[in-house]
Amino acid sequence: MAKNRYRDKEVKFFCTADELNRIDQKAAIAELDRSKYLRKMALEGYIIKRDFSSVEELVYEINKIGNNINQIARRANEVEYVTKDEIRYLKKQLEGIYSQIEKFYDEG
Structure with a gap:
């Protein structure tokens, strides 16, 4: 490598042919050559990482409510009534789910 280059450090990485094609397409859209595009993305680009742990908790809670509804429906079919x-x-559990959904969207 030439010693008089401004950028004198080489960085290598491996990718598939499809990934390289996608990189080249994005570079073309940005009107940059591959090297400039990759440098700009590495230095100034960003990756959005979402935390879906609250969604997993929400799914768990919804499944619990679904089980409770099934038990109450089974009971209603057996004895033909459901107590207040x-x-x-069930309404209290649903209110908890609604508040978790609101919290998820407020954080998002």
């Missing part, structure tokens, strides 16, 4: 307490319990 059972309905209140």
